[in-house]
Amino acid sequence: MKRGYTEDQIRGIGMTSQRTRDRLVDRLRDKGIADVRVLDAMRSVPRHLFVDEAIATRAYEDTALPIGHGQTISQPYVVARMTEALLQNQDVQSVLEIGSGSGYQAAILSRLVKRVISVERIGALAEQARTRLRSLGYRNVEIVHSDGESGWARGAPYEAIMVTAAPDRVPTRLLDQLTDKGTLVIPVGGRGNTQRLLRIVRAGDETSQEELDLVSFVPFLQGCV
Ligand code: SAH
Numbered sequence: 001m002k003r004g005y006t007e008d009q010i011r012g013i014g015m016t017s018q019r020t021r022d023r024l025v026d027r028l029r030d031k032g033i034a035d036v037r038v039l040d041a042m043r044s045v046p047r048h049l050f051v052d053e054a055i056a057t058r059a060y061e062d063t064a065l066p067i068g069h070g071q072t073i074s075q076p077y078v079v080a081r082m083t084e085a086l087l088q089n090q091d092v093q094s095v096l097e098i099g100s101g102s103g104y105q106a107a108i109l110s111r112l113v114k115r116v117i118s119v120e121r122i123g124a125l126a127e128q129a130r131t132r133l134r135s136l137g138y139r140n141v142e143i144v145h146s147d148g149e150s151g152w153a154r155g156a157p158y159e160a161i162m163v164t165a166a167p168d169r170v171p172t173r174l175l176d177q178l179t180d181k182g183t184l185v186i187p188v189g190g191r192g193n194t195q196r197l198l199r200i201v202r203a204g205d206e207t208s209q210e211e212l213d214l215v216s217f218v219p220f221l222q223g224c225v
Helices: 007-011 018-030 036-044 053-058 076-087 104-110 123-135 172-176
Strands: 065-068 071-073 094-098 115-120 141-145 158-163 178-188 195-203 206-215
Touching: 018 036, 018 076, 036 076, 036 104, 053 065, 065 123, 076 104, 076 158, 076 178, 076 195, 076 206, 094 104, 104 115, 104 123, 104 141, 115 123, 123 141, 172 178
Parallel strands: 094 115, 094 158, 115 141, 158 178
Antiparallel strands: 065 071, 178 195, 195 206
């Protein structure tokens, strides 16, 4: 993986150019994404540099793409929808993401909040995402190689937590790491099922929950590799 990117690489050309990115943003708006801050972040982060060069020309299609190790970078619409839902109600300073993958979602979040901590269980992906984000100058993101089942207590509490892999049920330790009125956005349903994307808000020891969408994520797995 390269240590730095040239201006030309970041700017893109043809299928990775700003015009192509703008068309994706138009499509996201048509599909109901209304938060201008989210749309601007989606416009500015170069998704083509978060996937392998061989599929970079597909980076601005509204589709999930493979990133190796059996994992995928999420569909842009889902990234935008989850980001919008996470930031909806309150001023968010710090976000915990579980499932760094390529680092793309973390990059989007880093444009919108002060501090992002993102946890990834696959060491090779964590290392690649860390190098990539550093090369692109996203300095307020920390990638941690760890099992996200127990969250990341050192940075807690968080106003917002986003999980980008699907467990069978909500890991309770994540709720413990939310601030009061904090928001958790998480797909629940596990492997091979249609998963329900939930938005859970903590109020003291209680939570309230709303279903946002039906989604399809890779499974949330235990342990680090
Ligand atoms: N948000 C990523 C895409 C997520 S793919 C992006 O923008 O590219 C889901 C990721 O979650 C995978 O990389 C997978 O390894 C990771 N994952 C699955 N279970 C996990 C766990 N228990 N802890 C941390 N990461 C996990």
